[in-house]
Amino acid sequence: MGLAAPVLASSAGHAAAGARRASASSAGRFKTPTSTSFAGYTYQGGGPGKWTVGAHITVPKLKCSKGPERAIDPSVGVYGGTGFSSAGVFTGCYKGKAHYFIAMVVNGKDHNYVKLTPKPGDTVALHVTQSSKSVVVSVVDKSRKKVKKTFHGAGSAVGSGPWVGDT
DSSP states (O other): OOSEEEETTOOTTSOOTTBOOOOGGGGGGEEOOOOSSOEEEEEOOOBSSBEEEEEEEEOOOOOOOSSSOEEEOEEEEEEETTEEEEEEEEEEEETTEEEEEEEEEETTEEEEETTSOOOTTOEEEEEEEEOSSEEEEEEEESSOTTOEEEEEEEOOSOEEEEEEEEO
16 A cells, blocks of 8 residues: 555544444455555445544655656545545655645645655654544644644535545
């Protein structure tokens, strides 16, 4: 899967109250979608409830060239009735130079923080919680405490489940 080590659907001992949990009986619901732009896992669920998804990533050191521009966004997210919400780290090459920054989406609206820049080798915690009342998206660089951002938005009563991956 690349950069993300998933903690899907609120793993035991780390869940918010009322969060759905992954279990052996739900293991068949985790899917690896066929896609040209996504590498990761989605949980095929849905309906009302509270969804929590998180992962820790290690920011890679990029070796950029003057060739084609390339980027990934290791991220976690939840698809909701008002659009998806996600927490990630943009990691890419532009004009031969490496760029890293916090990239968030809250209810379908992008929030990129180009001045909040994790460094290669840093461990970054990504987290999204969605309920009918609110969505909370956060990115925290565990290696550099000043590189962090949390964003709150309106909730959604219906969601189709969490995902973890690189886009």
